[in-house]
Amino acid sequence: MIEWKRPIGRMSANFDLGHKEKLDTAISVAARLSEMEGAAVTLCGVMASSPGSIAHTPEEFAQTLKAFAEAQSSARSYPSLSARFRVMRIGSTR
Numbered sequence: 605m606i607e608w609k610r611p612i613g614r615m616s617a618n619f620d621l622g623h624k625e626k627l628d629t630a631i632s633v634a635a636r637l638s639e640m641e642g643a644a645v646t647l648c649g650v651m652a653s654s655p656g657s658i659a660h661t662p663e664e665f666a667q668t669l670k671a672f673a674e675a676q677s678s679a680r681s682y683p684s685l686s687a688r689f690r691v692m693r694i695g696s697t698r
Contacts (some may be wrong), residue, residue, distance in 0.1 A: 612641040618648045621658045621668060635682050645687050647673045 617634040619627050631647070645690045651658065651665045659665035673686060 614642040615645050621649050634686045
């Protein structure tokens with residue numbers, strides 16, 4: 605019997621930019637898995653809607669995340685690394 609394996613087109617690696625120094629292994633594994641599957645990797649970051657230590661605005665966070673993804677991509681010679689982010693709305697104070 606022939607086994608059919610559906611190819612993976614894109615992989616997502618979710619992480620916290622507040623811990624950049626601890627992300628090397630996770631990003632390396634995601635990059636290796638994606639190379640084996642021929643998939644692109646998207647680094648996904650989440651921030652609160654209020655200013656934080658990484659960024660004060662969503663725009664600043666997007667720039668920081670994009671710069672991080674580009675640095676990781678060039679350091680690993682991996683051109684298919686991209687970045688995405690989402691602003692999370694934390695519950696109301698009522």
